[in-house]
Amino acid sequence: MDSIIVKGGAELRGEIPIAGAKNACLTLMPATLLADEPLTLTNAPRLSDIATMTALLQSLGAEVSSLQGGRVLAMSSHSIDNLTAHYDIVRKMRASILVLGPMLARMGQAKVSLPGGCAIGARPVDLHLRALEALGAELDLRDGYVHAKAPGGLKGGIVEFPLVSVGATENVLMAATLAKGTTEIRQAAREPEIVDLAQCLRRMGAQIEGEGTSTITVQGVDALHGATHPVVTDRIELGTYMLVPAITGGEVECLGGRIDLVGAFCEKLDEAGISVEQTERGVKVSRKNGRVKAVNVETEPFPGFPTDLQAQMMALLCTAQGTSVLEERIFENRFMHAPELTRMGAKIDVSGGTATVTGVERLKGAPVMATDLRASVSLILAGLAAEGETRVNRVYHLDRGYERVEDKLRACGASIERVREE
Numbered sequence: 477m478d479s480i481i482v483k484g485g486a487e488l489r490g491e492i493p494i495a496g497a498k499n500a501c502l503t504l505m506p507a508t509l510l511a512d513e514p515l516t517l518t519n520a521p522r523l524s525d526i527a528t529m530t531a532l533l534q535s536l537g538a539e540v541s542s543l544q545g546g547r548v549l550a551m552s553s554h555s556i557d558n559l560t561a562h563y564d565i566v567r568k569m570r571a572s573i574l575v576l577g578p579m580l581a582r583m584g585q586a587k588v589s590l591p592g593g594c595a596i597g598a599r600p601v602d603l604h605l606r607a608l609e610a611l612g613a614e615l616d617l618r619d620g621y622v623h624a625k626a627p628g629g630l631k632g633g634i635v636e637f638p639l640v641s642v643g644a645t646e647n648v649l650m651a652a653t654l655a656k657g658t659t660e661i662r663q664a665a666r667e668p669e670i671v672d673l674a675q676c677l678r679r680m681g682a683q684i685e686g687e688g689t690s691t692i693t694v695q696g697v698d699a700l701h702g703a704t705h706p707v708v709t710d711r712i713e714l715g716t717y718m719l720v721p722a723i724t725g726g727e728v729e730c731l732g733g734r735i736d737l738v739g740a741f742c743e744k745l746d747e748a749g750i751s752v753e754q755t756e757r758g759v760k761v762s763r764k765n766g767r768v769k770a771v772n773v774e775t776e777p778f779p780g781f782p783t784d785l786q787a788q789m790m791a792l793l794c795t796a797q798g799t800s801v802l803e804e805r806i807f808e809n810r811f812m813h814a815p816e817l818t819r820m821g822a823k824i825d826v827s828g829g830t831a832t833v834t835g836v837e838r839l840k841g842a843p844v845m846a847t848d849l850r851a852s853v854s855l856i857l858a859g860l861a862a863e864g865e866t867r868v869n870r871v872y873h874l875d876r877g878y879e880r881v882e883d884k885l886r887a888c889g890a891s892i893e894r895v896r897e898e
């Protein structure tokens with residue numbers, strides 16, 4: 477297992493290229509199961525989660541070739557010969573459940589292991605299952621697996637979600653493309669990753685309207701065809717690196733960044749005294765003047781403030797002037813970075829889904845433990861601003877969602893290295 481050692485204190489300056497979105501790629505890849513012809517994704521990120529989805533698709537009989545050093549994924553599902561997504565792979569990554577909708581829609585049956593909970597919450601998949609049942613799927617939960625079939629094919633219907641779910645919207649959107657008739661998805665997720673998926677499916681011949689709004693309408697077609705699609709920019713990687721000059725001082729231009737992907741987050745940065753400018757090449761960020769100011773943050777589905785940027789924002793607010801209140805409204809256990817930040821001298825009080833952060837002048841380096849993906853990177857951000865050395869242990873979580881994090885930060889002047897844990 478690797479650790480990352482950060483020596484804090486330097487103002488960081490430079491350019492950081494932003495990769496394609498992990499969360500978009502993880503739903504675009506299973507879309508290959510919907511067609512006989514090849515689907516090629518460009519601008520793919522190079523991450524361990526992408527390797528896991530590759531292994532899952534290959535285990536079903538799909539061909540997945542990683543080209544141009546992993547930037548291009550060429551996939552083909554013309555010879556799917558296994559309809560079971562096994563526990564051994566699914567348990568590694570919750571997004572594995574996204575193969576269920578496509579397999580059911582094209583092959584009429586599937587057996588997919590239930591993914592189970594994870595560090596940030598219980599994360600059930602009931603909404604995925606109810607939505608597929610609304611399209612006529614017959615589901616049976618046995619031996620830790622969802623046994624699904626749709627003998628006469630899926631049929632269009634009305635899917636009304638009681639709460640917004642990104643994954644469930646993606647699963648049923650993919651399934652509906654091959655269902656007979658019209659499907660209306662109400663209270664659909666509006667995340668940019670949903671819009672990206674809908675655009676890719678449309679390139680494959682799907683008939684979809686309304687993505688990016690709360691109601692998506694899909695007119696089912698008999699078959700989808702091959703396509704090439706570029707993965708949308710990773711708004712969470714973008715937001716994370718935008719916080720670098722905010723927390724250390726200096727100025728960073730995030731290449732390929734788009735403010736429209738991170739609107740609510742930019743409003744909070746502005747309130748905190750951070751300048752954000754859209755340039756021709758990306759997004760340029762620096763402090764307006766002096767110390768960062770405290771701000772209150774509530775996580776919400778898009779277009780609200782993303783839960784996936786809450787930990788990183790908390791790291792910034794640990795050194796802000798004043799007291800900030802962060803409310804986590806998506807996941808029930810997403811403050812595990814708080815005790816680790818406290819080890820670095822932060823003043824944080826957690827009560828249920830609310831964290832109250834009283835800013836300190838300076839954090840102090842310490843050995844800390846990464847508990848999940850965004851928690852890991854929040855500790856690196858804190859380490860960049862802290863006095864002395866921070867050792868972030870168990871960084872394998874980090875490699876799920878950030879490619880070459882040390883290289884990207886070192887290029888801006890950070891003292892950061894990856895070492896093997898003793």
Ligand SMILES: CC(=O)N[C@H]1[C@@H](OP(=O)(O)OP(=O)(O)OC[C@H]2O[C@@H](n3ccc(=O)[nH]c3=O)[C@H](O)[C@@H]2O)O[C@H](CO)[C@@H](O)[C@@H]1O
Pocket residue numbers: 499500502570571597598599600601602603604605639640641642643644777783784806807808
């Ligand atoms: C691979 C991927 O894209 N992951 C993202 C996706 O996760 P994911 O798609 O798993 O998140 P959801 O939007 O589904 O979850 C939102 C909330 O709904 C609950 N829920 C969800 C499904 C369900 O069947 N039943 C249920 O109760 C969840 O426990 C959670 O409390 O969106 C989350 C919310 O923006 C992000 O944090 C994740 O990074």
Ligand SMILES: C=C(OP(=O)(O)O)C(=O)O
Pocket residue numbers: 499570571594784849850877
């Ligand atoms: C929670 C995340 O991912 P996943 O849904 O894959 O666990 C994330 O990207 O922050």
